[in-house]
Amino acid sequence: MSVKQRKLRELEARRGLILTTAKDLFIKNGFGAVTLDDIAAAVEFSKGTIYNHFCSKEEIYAWILLEHLDILLSYLREAARAGRATAEKLGNATKAYVRLYREHREYFKLLFFIDVVSDQDRIPEGLRREIRHRKIACLLELQAILKDGIRSGKIGGGRPAAQVAMVLWGMLNGIIQLAESRQVHENDLDRLIAVGFEIALAGLKNPAS
Amino acid sequence: MSVKQRKLRELEARRGLILTTAKDLFIKNGFGAVTLDDIAAAVEFSKGTIYNHFCSKEEIYAWILLEHLDILLSYLREAARAGRATAEKLGNATKAYVRLYREHREYFKLLFFIDVVSDQDRIPEGLRREIRHRKIACLLELQAILKDGIRSGKIGGGRPAAQVAMVLWGMLNGIIQLAESRQVHENDLDRLIAVGFEIALAGLKNPAS
């Protein structure tokens, strides 16, 4: 009985080791530059063993992405809880997002990477759904803040909160991507985010025209 | 004398053929799924000949990207010229962007792809600079509209036009990417863009707080 449990623990541990090792490599060198042999060498297991846990390089990446989305989600929740006024909550949320970006630069490439390039078929459907769900959860978090703002009159009504949340989310992503594509100097990112935030907030104060 | 010119014309024609063929393939199947042998077979030249014109698969892609950015730029210029009021001009510009997206779905993946994944080193520095310049030109077009709006008082001052342009550009990109990642249903994209646009415009009416 406990043998089985131990085995399961070991398996789980091995899995975790592969994931954290791969994450470090991906973050350091980028997804494309890391080979499975690199990962295998780093975890000191053979390539075959890795494929015993994951069915493709992309799946490994997807699990890492999921982890990061969980972190982002927790940041957002914290942000929503910490603030009082709606503006403050939204500000916290943006800051949380930018903080995650700063702390995990390379990961953001991966975040965009999945939508744009990765061969989606190489990622199991269930995992893909899980990732979608996390993104939706992040959006819902934003949405909750917005709805609260509408209720308390800080934010003008007439715009579906879901749509506004997506707009804000898109804006954040878009601006960060500008920075990532070196269209914007790293230093100006905060300034740019602040401007975007200020415009959006000003626009949201009044009801939809 | 005219022999040389003919040769040059032929070379140019060959180049163009490779580019348009590759473009069709990329758009139909995506960058990753197209092999150089596919391209070679489609243009009915050997792979070696292709490498006589381009130094990497990425470079081919980059030239296509450049072409598309030129189209976008012309769309934006037209939009700015066509509108009267600032709001109308901005609206036209957004519509132009979304139109390009609708007409060249797959290309947008490529647009994001370059920033995120592509091994930049595989693209000659000069070409890379050219691409950067086109993007900046697009931003400048937006900026011009905004400055005009500030001058005529339709848009509140206090915000550097360059930054606002980047925010708008980022917002557009971000929202389109949401659609592309199937977070948003294709049908809702127009609605979402409209909401974003409305919020931004409302926010811009008043001077920076």
Place this chain on the structure above:
DNA sequence: AATATTTATGACCAGCAGTCAACAAATAAC
């Protein structure tokens, strides 16, 4: 016609993700 130069070719190479038959270790059965 002979020679030089330019251009096209496709067999070839290296690197990679992913496979699998053989093997080793742990566990179960007797």
Place this chain on the structure above:
DNA sequence: GTTATTTGTTGACTGCTGGTCATAAATATT
């Protein structure tokens, strides 16, 4: 304690791809 069975590990191997290069073909020059 010995054998059978299950489970997990391995790394040589495959197939595919971007990219190269010696050779061949075409063209230009004399």
